[in-house]
Structures are given as structure tokens and as C-alpha cells.
Amino acid sequence: MTVIVSQLFTGVSIGAVLLLIALGLSLTFGQMGVINMAHGEFIMAGAYTVYVLQKVITGAGWSLLIALPIAFAVAGAMGVLLEFLLIRRLYARPLDTLLVTWGVSLILQQAARDIFGAPNVQTRAPDALTGNIRITDDLVLSNNRLFILALAALAVVALTVVLRFTSLGRRIRAVVQNRDLAAVSGIPTGRVDRLTFFIGSGLAGVAGVALTLLGPIGPTMGTNVIIDAFLVVVAGGIGHLKGSVIVAFALGTLQSLIEYSTTVSVAKVLVFVAIVAFLQWRPQGLFTLRTRSMA
């Protein structure tokens, strides 16, 4: 019984990680339709922000909380720069966007290697986050996982509020649903695109901060997670936040439950099989977005 509970917790926390890395993508890929292969490198930028910050202010202390807004700004700024310089010229050409952003991703990886060195760097986690909450002797909930869970929940709520209740959110949705009509109605679509990209990329930076608690911080950390991120967004239904949330937690739980009784590789294969089968059944993903511009 304890095993099932602790595996469920692990599954939910894997889901939270998946959600955090996919959230930004659900905005830029999901809402705007831009295939940004450099999204993983924005995650990397967020993680390196923690590293640099800890060089400046010694000691872990509050560095992680301070890093969150800074990483959001840094990754967001990188996203805006990418959108402004390259992507906005390629909105009608998805294949070119894919290749160009892939190139950008390689450049950013190499830049990280040149600036920070090829080996992984280490950051210190605040002491409060390296411990755990002991429920019974066998059932402990680790603080870093709880923190990531809270962070993911917060990010989803914040994003939902922005999209649903602010004028920026209304504009984003208007542009997504019918770009031409939005433009005719006086919405500056270019500016809205840039802001959407800022938020989406910024969320990648936040995910990067969270990942420093779990895994290695190195030039290739972004490529390790980008596949999973696209998977979540595609299976969740492109353009739907709700879909991404459900799919992230479903995949995390499925992965951890299968993995416990088999092996990592078998679990990965079965999860992929499940996704393929699911997409056969619902090629459009869990939810679909109704737009007027049906091709």
C-alpha cells in the first residue's frame, strides 16, 4: 500500500516536471503554432541563471526564489529576441521555422559550452529543499518534489488567469482564433505575438530553475527534455492548456506505475505505445481548438 502511494507521488511529481517543461511550449507551439526547437535551451538558460546567481550571492539560501523571476526574464528576453529576429519572418513557413530554431538551439548549446565549460556545473539546493517530509518510515515525500509540484500548480493558475481574465489574454486568444479578424479589429498582432513568446519562453526559464533540483545542469540538458515536452503538448491537444495538464499527469503516473513492476525502458516503451494508440484514436489530441480558419 505504501509502495502504491509513494509511486503515485513519484508519478504526480514526474507529471509536474513534464507540465513545467511543456507549459511554455503549450503557449508558443500550442497557441501560436511555432515549432521552437530552441525551447529546451531556454530551459537550460533558466538553470544556468541559478548557477550564475549562486556565484554572485554565495550560499543557497533564497537563491532559488530570487532566481525564479530572473530566469523568467532572461529566458523570456531570449525568446523575444528569437521571435523578433527570426521567427516573425517565418510565420507562414513551419519547416523553415523548425530548421532555423534547431540551428539556434545548437548555437545556444555551444555558447553554453564556451561560457560555462562542457562539464556539468553544480548548484546548491537550499537546505529546506534537500530534506523530506516523513509520513511513515517507508513513505517520505521529498521537499524538492513538493516544491516543483507547487511551482507547476502556480504556473498553471497564473497562466490560466492571464489567458482568461486579462486583456492581454483576450488578445492572445483572439489572435490565435482568427488572426486577420483580430488585426482588423485593431489588435496589434505583432506585439501580441512577441508578448506571447515572452511568456512562453519565460516559463521555460522557470522550468529550468526547477530542474536544477533534480538533475544535471549542462549544455545538453534542454535536448534531454524537449521530446517529452512536445509529446505532452501534441497528445494534450494543440492549443489547449487543460489537455497538457491532464496528459502530463497521466503520463507521469503511467510511467511510474509501470516502471515499478518492470524496468525504465519497458515503461518508456509502453508509454510511447499508449501515446501512439491514443493519437490513432484521437489524432487531434485530447482537446481540440475550434478556429474559423479550418483548412
Add this chain to the structure above:
Amino acid sequence: MYSLRGRRTGALLIAVALALTACGSKTGENESSSSGAVADTSGDTVKVGLLNSLSGTMAISEVTVRDSIKLAVEEINASGGVLGKKLEPISEDGASDWPTFAEKAEKLIKEDRVAAVFGCWTSASRKAVKPVFEENKALLFYPVQYEGLEQSPYIFYTGATTNQQIVPGLDYLKSQGKTSVYLVGSDYVFPRTANKIIKAYAAANGMTILGEDYAPLGSTEFGTIVNKVKASKASAVFNTLNGDSNVAFFKEYKSAGLTAATMPVVSVSIAEEEVKSIGTQYLADQLTAWNYYQTTPGAANEKFVKAYKAKYGADKPTSDPMEAAYVSVYLWKAMVEKAGSFEVAKVKAASDGVTFEAPEGTVTIDGATQHIYKTARIGKVGGDGLITEVWNSGSPVKPDPYLKGYAWATGLS
């Protein structure tokens, strides 16, 4: 332009792109050659080949090995070279891609006509170049601990084989009363072979193996594996994970409330360089099994550490594979001088009994297996990121790649 079809095409494109990245390895067929290439030793200099991954996932580790080989070559040149000839290092990039290793080995042997090649790290790369060296009758010096069960006539193994690293590691655990063990490893040839040996050892030595788990190379999600380890209530963990996975594993391990005091982890792939990138916060007091640490006492090691830091930076640690690579160049020099010739057959014939005062202590070549006698050392990770020895085998252990001297190991090879 924001049509559904566009998005679907996009998703398809991503799938294709990801598939391409996943199988980006080349297939390189080696043309078989009938005659062995002969090293060019006619001039004032003799070329030696350095074959390491300078790019790709293995670069982190292999660049340090390349650096220490270069250091040894420079030192040898400064003291007059080998048989009066200066060494000219030719460095090739194996790019963490096994067919590339084979191509570059062929190039070093046939085009550059080097006298010997130093390098390779992963067993996969060694297995890829092995036929090339055997066909061309050329010499490879391989500096990394490996899974044993191999003995090529054209490879000298200067890293530990299993009875010089894994078996002493198990002996140490047994002597500490840690007799129930959980095995965690990366999913490739080294950990799987190592664990086969560990299981045979356990069966014969009254140890119980409570579980065995493999994570794909590069995997960074260890929640479930750590849960399984914890639930098993093992007294120790034997860790054969490689690369980035170690970082994620130890972070998870610590946050699950497991420590070196409650359940120590013995690692065979974590040296000083890796300690630095995982973080001492997560590794404190955990155990490692090697033949050399930066802190190993002795004049030879002081000289090596000083020279390495002077050349590459004071913050650069020295580690076991680096030391084994450094030693391999000196051993080759001693063999050539004993043979009085650069000719491969003569060098090989002269190999038995050649010794060198290495940073790890005296090492001696065992001509029969072409491995070397090495002292086994168990170390503990300290707060400063260095590893200090807690136990050693007393004298150099005779290499036994097929574990013929161990009754429990019959049937493994």
C-alpha cells in the same frame, strides 16, 4: 496560416526531426586490409595517435584523458624522447560515435603510420576499433576500467579489470557486514556484465542481491528506482551508472532520505571530475572503487598532480582514467626501450615484467594478459570534493580478465 493542417504538418515535422536526431549515427564499414600497416620510424620524430572523443556526450571525460596523454608525451619529449626520437602526437576526434572511432583508428594507422595509439573510453568504442587494430597489427593502449572478459593481442589495458576494482569493492562491502545489495546501472554492456559478475560473487559469498535496475544512458528520472531501492531495505547499493544519470540519481537518493550512513553507495564510474559536477552536497561520505585518487600518497603522484595543474589549471582535478592514460604512455616508452625497437611484434614480446613507478604506485605489465598489476583502492568522498582512501589491497593485484582464479566465476565467460 494558423490552420489545423499546418499544425499537424508541424507535429509531423517534429517527429521526423526527432527521429533523425535519434539515429544520427553513421554506419562505417571498414574495408578489410590484408597486410598490416607499418609505423613510420624513419625520421627524427615518431608519430603517436591520440584517439578520444573531443565532441559529443563523452567529450567531458575523454578530453581529460587526452590532456593527460599529451602531458606524458611532452614530459617524455623534454627528457629526450624515446630511443632518441621525439614523439609527435596526432590527435583525432572519435566524436562519441563508435563507427567514427573505427574510421579514425584506421586513418591513424594507415595514413599517419603512428607507432601506437592511446585512447578510447567506452567499451563500445573499444569494441569498434578492436578489429581495426587486429587486422593492421597495430597497438592500442586503453586507459579505462572496464568489464573484463577480453584480451586482444593488440590492446594493452592499463585501466582496471573486474578483479582489480569490482571484486575488491565487493570484498570491502562484505568486510563491513553489508551483505544485502541493490544493483543500479546504466543500460549497456559494462553495467550488465559487471552485475553478472557481482551476482556470481554474491551467490558464492553469502551476499543477497535484492534487486537490479537499469536506466537508459542519459536518463535523468530516478524517482521510481530510488523508491525501489528504499523499499528493498538493502544494506548497500552497487552503482554502475554512467554520466549525467549519476547527478539525478544522487539528488533523488538524498531527497528520499537515504545517506551514506544508512545505505552507502559504492560507485565505479565516479571519479574526482564527476564529484565536481554532481556536487559534494549529494555525495558526502559515499564510496568509490578505483586504483588511484588525486590524494594517493607518493612522490610520483605529487609530481603528476603538480604538472597537470600547472599545465591545465589549478582547479582541474586528476582522476583514475587520466592517471591510467598518463601511465600508458610511459609503459609504452619502457617497452620500446626494452625491445630496442618500435616494431609492434618486438614491443609486444618485450612487454612482460615492464614496470613503472606510477602515481598510483608501482605498476607492472602482465605479458600473458596484456593488462597491468594494479593496487585496488576504496575511497570516500570528502566535503572538499576529493576522495580519500579508506582501504587498499596492500599490494598490486594480478590482472585476471577472465576471472580464472575465482571458483565462483566459472561459466561467466
